[in-house]
């Protein structure tokens with residue numbers, strides 16, 4: 001399954017090889033999400049704002065959130081501003 005932000009954890013080899021400190025991400029509504037967030041904090045010394053927001057707002061995947069692309073994503077730089085602007089434009093046309 002993809003991570004909350006949409007990264008495809010199932011096709012990344014890092015969790016299987018034990019390289020990913022989070023052990024692969026989950027949906028923000030998954031019961032393991034808070035545990036994953038704590039692992040992220042322990043590994044990187046700061047929170048994942050995306051996963052934290054999704055847990056708080058009970059969102060499974062950001063692409064399904066009505067606020068996407070939100071300020072959190074513009075600040076995180078997981079996706080380029082160009083891509084986020086393009087997605088925003090597509091949603092505004094609907």
Ligand code: SF4
Pocket residue numbers: 003004005006007022025026040048050051078
């Ligand atoms: S921990 Fe954060 S950046 Fe990593 S996959 Fe999950 S939501 Fe995305």
Ligand code: SF4
Pocket residue numbers: 049050053054057059061062063065066067068069070071072073
């Ligand atoms: S507000 Fe942004 S970071 Fe939070 S769940 Fe929605 S899309 Fe994800």
